Amino acid sequence: MQFKNTLEFAKELDVNDALKGYRDQFYFPKINGKDAIYFTGNSLGLQPKTAQKFVDDVMQDWAQLGVEGHFYAEKSWWDYHERLAAPMATLLGAKTKEVCVMNTLTVNLHFLMASFYRPTAKRFKIICEEKAFPSDQYMLTSQVKFHGFNPKDTIVEVKKREGEHFWRTEDVVAKINEVGDELALVLIGGVNYYNGQVFDMETITKAGKDVGAFVGWDLAHAAGNIELKLNEWNADFASWCSYKYINSGPGNASGIYVNEKHLADDSIPRLEGWWGSKKETRFLMKPEFESSHTADSWQVSNPPVLAMAPYLASLEMFAEVGMPALIKKRNVIVAYLEFVLQEIDKEVETANFEIITPKERGTQLSVLLHGQGKELFNYLMKNGVITDWREPNVIRLAPAPFYCSFEDMYRFGQILKEGILQSN
Numbered sequence: 518m519q520f521k522n523t524l525e526f527a528k529e530l531d532v533n534d535a536l537k538g539y540r541d542q543f544y545f546p547k548i549n550g551k552d553a554i555y556f557t558g559n560s561l562g563l564q565p566k567t568a569q570k571f572v573d574d575v576m577q578d579w580a581q582l583g584v585e586g587h588f589y590a591e592k593s594w595w596d597y598h599e600r601l602a603a604p605m606a607t608l609l610g611a612k613t614k615e616v617c618v619m620n621t622l623t624v625n626l627h628f629l630m631a632s633f634y635r636p637t638a639k640r641f642k643i644i645c646e647e648k649a650f651p652s653d654q655y656m657l658t659s660q661v662k663f664h665g666f667n668p669k670d671t672i673v674e675v676k677k678r679e680g681e682h683f684w685r686t687e688d689v690v691a692k693i694n695e696v697g698d699e700l701a702l703v704l705i706g707g708v709n710y711y712n713g714q715v716f717d718m719e720t721i722t723k724a725g726k727d728v729g730a731f732v733g734w735d736l737a738h739a740a741g742n743i744e745l746k747l748n749e750w751n752a753d754f755a756s757w758c759s760y761k762y763i764n765s766g767p768g769n770a771s772g773i774y775v776n777e778k779h780l781a782d783d784s785i786p787r788l789e790g791w792w793g794s795k796k797e798t799r800f801l802m803k804p805e806f807e808s809s810h811t812a813d814s815w816q817v818s819n820p821p822v823l824a825m826a827p828y829l830a831s832l833e834m835f836a837e838v839g840m841p842a843l844i845k846k847r848n849v850i851v852a853y854l855e856f857v858l859q860e861i862d863k864e865v866e867t868a869n870f871e872i873i874t875p876k877e878r879g880t881q882l883s884v885l886l887h888g889q890g891k892e893l894f895n896y897l898m899k900n901g902v903i904t905d906w907r908e909p910n911v912i913r914l915a916p917a918p919f920y921c922s923f924e925d926m927y928r929f930g931q932i933l934k935e936g937i938l939q940s941n
């Protein structure tokens with residue numbers, strides 16, 4: 518499609534947008550009295566208008582039923598989380614039994630490491646990407662120390678090449694083969710938080726499995742953003758964030774995926790709690806843990822139902838729309854945003870930025886600012902654009918296809934142009 522950087526053209530794209538009706542189903546923050554141009558769905562997705570009712574229903578059940586709500590609420594609480602497993606499994610390309618919605622991302626990764634990072638004197642190394650999100654680095658380092666190993670000799674980071682802003686799949690695979698039979702685990706962010714790169718999860722998973730390692734994925738920036746086929750790719754485990762592209766609310770529950778081949782394996786160690794024990798016998802209060810042989814066995818505590826309510830509201834929207842439609846719009850809106858940025862780069866002599874996101878991308882474009890820095894970011898924020906700044910000099914732009922419009926992209930371009938002109 519031949520794009521044009523005009524308001525009329527952007528409006529025409531909006532008129533023809535199959536998802537245009539969804540924008541109105543979200544609350545937008547206001548800046549200067551107007552709906553913000555919201556680029557931070559990769560950090561905290563907007564609130565679906567249906568979320569409030571789901572929360573209110575739980576509050577009302579609690580008021581009217583007290584403890585009886587566990588079993589007699591219309592959406593009973595004791596198995597509330599199960600309602601989220603099937604729609605999440607669809608987003609992950611997993612089977613429902615492989616998915617359990619629980620805890621938060623870093624907490625889940627620690628629980629999953631208890632099962633899938635079992636270092637021996639011979640096989641103890643972990644491969645991850647350099648400059649992974651800090652929480653992942655802290656999690657890995659603390660796990661390695663917990664097992665009595667030295668992080669320096671244990672954590673092997675795959676580097677980007679000199680002068681490049683992205684990782685090459687062949688370099689990840691080469692590193693996996695180089696570490697070979699010393700490799701215990703590969704754990705990488707499926708979509709990198711900084712440059713927005715989508716890793717080739719299928720190829721990397723295969724390479725890791727071929728040398729006998731476990732392979733897990735941090736899907737914080739992938740879930741609800743890109744197509745995932747965890748079961749087909751044979752990934753061992755994964756966890757994600759629901760508060761980004763899945764719009765579940767600040768700090769809300771994450772979840773785990775564990776490949777079906779591990780579910781019936783009672784030799785895999787796990788950090789257990791009563792909610793992981795089989796639901797059929799859980800309330801018999803027996804001293805022995807009984808696995809359900811599903812991902813639910815990794816649950817520890819009873820679910821935070823109030824938090825899961827808006828998550829369920831959002832998943833119902835995902836089930837209605839489906840990832841293929843979201844991906845179709847995402848591809849066009851991100852391409853249009855890229856075009857708008859390129860036009861400004863051509864038009865404005867003093868523009869000095871570079872898109873560092875490679876062509877393997879989802880919703881996010883990361884823009885490296887060579888000249889103007891934080892003052893340009895501040896200008897955008899003051900003038901109605903909510904974006905984020907990642908040190909040392911990157912602005913991340915993630916136009917979530919559920920609620921961002923093509924007009925937003927055009928208007929953003931005009932504000933950016935003005936910001937660049939004013940800063941010179």
Ligand SMILES: Cc1ncc(COP(=O)(O)O)c(C=O)c1O
Nearest residue numbers: 621622623624650652706710737
């Ligand atoms: C890649 C990545 N890993 C981990 C986290 C931490 O998530 P949480 O605070 O939910 O544990 C985030 C986001 O904050 C992230 O983007």
Ligand SMILES: Nc1c(O)cccc1C(=O)C[C@H](N)C(=O)O
Nearest residue numbers: 559560561650710711737767768
């Ligand atoms: N969860 C966040 C928060 O509570 C405050 C600020 C940022 C966040 C984020 O999620 C950051 C996000 N993971 C990132 O990619 O930078």
